[in-house]
Amino acid sequence: MLLIGAAAYRGTHGEFFAIDPRTGEKLEPAYGLGGVEDVARAAELAEAAFDVYRETPLETRAALLDTIADGLDEIGEQIVARVGVETGIPAARATGELARTTYQLRLFASVVRDGDFLGVRVDPALPDRAPLPRPDIRRRLVPLGPVAVFAASNFPLAFSVAGGDTAAALAAGAPVVVKAHSSHPGTSELVGRVVQAAVAKHGLPEGVFSMLFGSGREVGIALVTDPRIRAVGFTGSRSGGLALVAAAAARPEPIPVYAEMSSINPVLVLPGALRNRGAEIGRGLVGSMTVGQGQLCTSPGLVITLDGPGVDALGDAAGAALRPVPAAPMLSPGIQRAFTDGVGRLRDAPGVTLVAQGQDDPALAAGGRAVLFRTTKAQLDANPLLTEEVFGASSLIVTAASVAELHEIVRDLEGQLTVTVHADAEDLDLARALLPLLERKAGRIIVNGWPTGVEVGHAMVHGGPFPATSDARTTSVGTAAIERFLRPVAYQNLPAELLPAGLDDANTLGVPRRTDGR
Amino acid sequence: MLLIGAAAYRGTHGEFFAIDPRTGEKLEPAYGLGGVEDVARAAELAEAAFDVYRETPLETRAALLDTIADGLDEIGEQIVARVGVETGIPAARATGELARTTYQLRLFASVVRDGDFLGVRVDPALPDRAPLPRPDIRRRLVPLGPVAVFAASNFPLAFSVAGGDTAAALAAGAPVVVKAHSSHPGTSELVGRVVQAAVAKHGLPEGVFSMLFGSGREVGIALVTDPRIRAVGFTGSRSGGLALVAAAAARPEPIPVYAEMSSINPVLVLPGALRNRGAEIGRGLVGSMTVGQGQLCTSPGLVITLDGPGVDALGDAAGAALRPVPAAPMLSPGIQRAFTDGVGRLRDAPGVTLVAQGQDDPALAAGGRAVLFRTTKAQLDANPLLTEEVFGASSLIVTAASVAELHEIVRDLEGQLTVTVHADAEDLDLARALLPLLERKAGRIIVNGWPTGVEVGHAMVHGGPFPATSDARTTSVGTAAIERFLRPVAYQNLPAELLPAGLDDANTLGVPRRTDGR
Incomplete structure (x- = not known):
């Protein structure tokens, strides 16, 4: 099924099956591929959800992430089993990857609750400064807008539908449209329905999350070039990543693409x-x-x-x-x-x-x-x-x-x-x-160690110079991954009635702030 | 004169004069335009300087910025006079712009001394964690590499040779190659020589700073496509900015371009x-x-x-x-x-x-x-x-x-x-x-104010969505501008003897650090 906002329906652009890599056999059921009209619908819903979702109370956003993690735990056995038949990943490893995925979601919930990711800075007015008074300037980071996430094949949970990119984007306040990977459609749908249900449970706009299947060349490029999509997360091949980077750069208004592509890890x-x-x-x-x-x-x-x-x-x-x-x-x-x-x-x-x-x-x-x-x-x-x-x-x-x-x-x-x-x-x-x-x-x-095993933490950098990624200034694992989906806005001389949450004099949100640089 | 490392010589690719916009008259002396070989020499020196400069003690780097500010103050009258004849900017405004420029340099010196810009995060090892122990992971931000700065015409001091981009890059630990603006060559040379002298005074590698004149199409593109240049700062026209963005994206290894281009400020x-x-x-x-x-x-x-x-x-x-x-x-x-x-x-x-x-x-x-x-x-x-x-x-x-x-x-x-x-x-x-x-x-x-007058502070955002800039995630004014020239690196299980400054257990640098996210 395609999960577009609150809806679930079968795509009409051909069907495909997962294949058990152990036996080479097709796995039931058949899945329908989406097309550009499904991309447009998902992007429209994401755009409609954006202004509401990005200003939800931090606690609501954190609870959404926790609810997704809880929902994945609840059907953990079912997920691990489906991962096994679709990817050949043994149960022990899939169980570990599921734990990593839920840990990641809960870690981002804690990042949201902490509020430091808002990057609040306050430079108070200096009315008596000579030669000119200084205005009151306050800054926060706001999400870029709806984010497209391209799921990877090799981590059907941790880098897929509710993986690091999705968790970071949702934490940042950005609606997410996932292009699921066709090698594990059943796993994707199981996870996607958990996210969909969590969005509904918290009364959030349906467009906060959509997930679709489709061809990279058609659906993938349509997603990256949709004017309502404002950033892209991708994990996959070098050729795939470079195609998305080129498509994003050729838009009338270019957008950032965070593509993790290729590394031989010397x-x-x-x-x-x-x-x-x-x-x-x-x-x-x-x-x-x-x-x-x-x-x-x-x-x-x-x-x-x-x-x-x-x-x-x-x-x-x-x-x-x-x-x-x-x-x-x-x-x-x-x-x-x-x-x-x-x-x-x-x-x-x-x-x-x-x-x-x-x-x-x-x-x-x-x-x-x-x-x-x-x-x-x-x-x-x-x-x-x-x-x-x-x-x-x-x-x-x-x-x-x-x-x-x-x-x-x-x-x-x-x-x-x-x-x-x-x-x-x-x-x-x-x-x-x-x-x-x-x-x-x-x-x-x-x-004196080995590169495999990527800790999900605050100091982790899972990124690197081109062509390891398309943007060496970021990481796709760990709490700093949230920064990829944010941009700063300064507010000058706003009356108290207009100041966004977190910027008021009393700091009612209680978020960490830097005042005059301290 | 072109200022390439410690050298000063006249470019051999044709000559040009500044023009007094009040009278239309050519101003002496004639300046020589540089060519691609001058770009190559500057980039070579910048590359050679990079590894040394980026690991200079923070105090040395801060002192360099202070020395530049002091040097500009010392010849302030001369600078203001030359700005006047080359740009028609009245003395009072030029004096204000000079004060803004030196303030900016000194502010970045304080940012360097503070050390928070290093973004240090420490996630200590948890040897007893189950099922797997956690390794020791420490992160800091390192400079991207040598930075090309394209000076603007409209702020011959604050957005020019020793303006915001140069100050931010030098503060980040990046050598700078400035393409000076041909509308104020005399001002550029006065300022450039102050920077050159400051680099020499602090015993830093000559390649920390170079400045050249040249055509945008030839010298500008050569600079942006030189493999040793790793980031670009630009303030100017939309067409100029987009040309640099396209050239940087077409490199075998693309690099970030921070172009401030076009805004009607509604x-x-x-x-x-x-x-x-x-x-x-x-x-x-x-x-x-x-x-x-x-x-x-x-x-x-x-x-x-x-x-x-x-x-x-x-x-x-x-x-x-x-x-x-x-x-x-x-x-x-x-x-x-x-x-x-x-x-x-x-x-x-x-x-x-x-x-x-x-x-x-x-x-x-x-x-x-x-x-x-x-x-x-x-x-x-x-x-x-x-x-x-x-x-x-x-x-x-x-x-x-x-x-x-x-x-x-x-x-x-x-x-x-x-x-x-x-x-x-x-x-x-x-x-x-x-x-x-x-x-x-x-x-x-x-x-209830006006957009003109951009405060240089911690909360300022001088940036914005395309086409105001080529990268809405950043600012080109204020202390956050330093982030443009940095990228994170994580260090896993490094013995104490190998840990970079700022990451040691004792925090001998005394920089702000986030341990386990706090």
């Missing part, structure tokens, strides 16, 4: 760490690269280290850990095909050797077989395709002949979500020298 | 205010629209009110105030020609009547004659050109036949820097009903 193993614990690092690499069949935005796809005996220890240990890893279903047949192509590209590239492969399982319809390759900096220089993202459990060890070469490899990398450094005590000077470069390459720097 | 006069003090508002309008010959970004170019006898009182009083206003030199012959064209377009438009004109002065080479027109909503609907910005002292009164029409006029406006409302007690309900719409249209809302 892991640097510095000489001391390589020498002291190469085998341990090799085992850790396999653990990280195979989480979720490598289908995480932060999966480590590139290991950079110095040539020498330590690399063999690392590779041997990684190979030993990788070989018994069972094949597992990938998220969808399409993703499995792209993975197979990407792995083939690496296997056939000159100067790239196979370190090890995981188990194969021909019984799986869309099974993924983990794989680790090795090459040298010289090969990397000759073949830039080697550093293109292969979405899935594939990683490539690159050896540099010297510290200078190691620097060069990092320097030539594109922007990343994360970069990881394994460094022991004797590596600290080198790590310190690398740090400024790493800061320019990534949104998050991890030392 | 003034709404609500029925009660019109009835009670129409004449006073008419006089106030003339006062505001003629400040700086109307060559301010916030000059009120459109007055929206209800038809009726009050409008005549407003128009009569405005006319009486306008007629004796003497002609005055505009900033440059080019701006004067564009103003004459714009005024002609309004004068010749069907259904537009002339309310009054200021004095003419044929002796002035580039004199501007203030002018006020009147029309109706019906005419506005028929001719969208009527709401295009006319840069200079021109304003247009538009009458609506009803409150509904008044709403429609506002609804159909493009994005603005400011919107002003004149409202008396009986207008408060109407004003309240309009407020949500006004918030969507502008970055600053003024009640």
Whole structure:
């Protein structure tokens, strides 16, 4: 069903089914695809809801987020089961992802209640200032307007219908129109109905939330170019993200697009760490690269280290850990095909050797077989395709002949979500020298750990320079994600009767404020 | 002279002169235009300076800003005199603008010393958390990289070489390459040399600041597309701004452009205010629209009110105030020609009547004659050109036949820097009903005042929806302007030896921090 405001109806632009990636079988029921008229209706309702929703009491908005979280918990088992058949994600992981999703919603509820996100600043009038009096100026952040959210395939809960983008936008006071991902339509509808019911329960305008299915080229572009949509959140492929960025920039009035697109999450193993614990690092690499069949935005796809005996220890240990890893279903047949192509590209590239492969399982319809390759900096220089993202459990060890070469490899990398450094005590000077470069390459720097596992907190940055994202100034995970959907407005000499909530002298909302910069 | 790092030399791509807009005469000396090789050299030096400059102690960075302010004060008389001959801005206004410029620099010095702009957040490790321990995550904001600043013509000090964009970027830790405006090259060089000397005095890398002259199409685009430039600040025309936005978006790695472009700063006069003090508002309008010959970004170019006898009182009083206003030199012959064209377009438009004109002065080479027109909503609907910005002292009164029409006029406006409302007690309900719409249209809302006069403070928003600016999420005036040049980076499990300044357990920098969101 398409969920457009309070309505639920079947789209009339063709039908599609979810596919069980374990068996390749179509899953009932059939879903109807929406068209541009559904986009227009959702955008119209969102626009109609905007002025009311953005001025709802903070407590109402927070309660909406809590109610969504509670509703997801209530049908948790049903959700986890449907996630399983639609994506092949095992119940334990789906349960964890559901917990992450509800935690995220409740965390944003607390952000709304706190009120600091309103960014209130008050510069009181100075009537006696010379040569000119200073007027009274008060500022707050207001939501940009209705937000389009493009759900991701790889986190059918945490980056989907009621995921981080939706939670952040609703918290900011922005109505949301979700373009659901066609790989998990049943999960999307279960979650979407929970949101729809929560909107109704709190007596909010129906347009606060809509969700539809549709083709990226038609429905997706219609959504991004609808004049009532004022910002876009997206998690997905580089080509998909860039298409939305271009469409948004070509609007008569351009809007921001927050697209999280592509990252190979390089892991640097510095000489001391390589020498002291190469085998341990090799085992850790396999653990990280195979989480979720490598289908995480932060999966480590590139290991950079110095040539020498330590690399063999690392590779041997990684190979030993990788070989018994069972094949597992990938998220969808399409993703499995792209993975197979990407792995083939690496296997056939000159100067790239196979370190090890995981188990194969021909019984799986869309099974993924983990794989680790090795090459040298010289090969990397000759073949830039080697550093293109292969979405899935594939990683490539690159050896540099010297510290200078190691620097060069990092320097030539594109922007990343994360970069990881394994460094022991004797590596600290080198790590310190690398740090400024790493800061320019990534949104998050991890030392002696692994990039997979993204904490939902206040200090998290899940973002990074292009092409990791289309806007390095933001994060799509954690409480700072709310800032993406806000803009400042200053109010000069407004009489008390007109001042928006939070800006009055008495601060009746009790929100944190900065007065004269303090 | 071009000031490229520590060097000063004459550009070799043709020469140009400033022109005294009062006499039309060329002013000595001749200036040399730079070319793409000068852009490349400045960008190279800026890139080389970046990693050092961004990690200078906050006190050093603040002292740099203070030293620039002191240096400008020291040669204040010389600067004011040169501003006068190059732009026709009278000494009193130039002196005020200089004071605003040095205030701005010193204010950003205080922002740097305070350290809150670093946006430090610490989420400490929770080793005992179940099911998984939480890693230690700390975040700060780092500068985007070298910033290109395009100086404006209308504020030869406050929005020019050491103006708001430069002060904010230097405060953020970003080296700056200024493309100076060719209408005030002597002023630019005086100011640029002060900045250059301050960089040297504090022993900072020479690339922290460069300044060059050059054509927008060649040098400007070369600057925006140089891979080492990571953000752009611009104040100027809509066509100029859009060209830079397009060039930045077409880079292999796109970068943010903060372009302040175009605003007609509508003034709404609500029925009660019109009835009670129409004449006073008419006089106030003339006062505001003629400040700086109307060559301010916030000059009120459109007055929206209800038809009726009050409008005549407003128009009569405005006319009486306008007629004796003497002609005055505009900033440059080019701006004067564009103003004459714009005024002609309004004068010749069907259904537009002339309310009054200021004095003419044929002796002035580039004199501007203030002018006020009147029309109706019906005419506005028929001719969208009527709401295009006319840069200079021109304003247009538009009458609506009803409150509904008044709403429609506002609804159909493009994005603005400011919107002003004149409202008396009986207008408060109407004003309240309009407020949500006004918030969507502008970055600053003024009640019972005038948009000209932009306070430099913490709560100021000098920004607004497209096409007022290319990025409504920001301000180019006030302390929040620093945010434009920063991006967040998270550090996960860094050993104490690697933690950047401000993130250590002891908070040795003493910067404000948010721990676990508090």
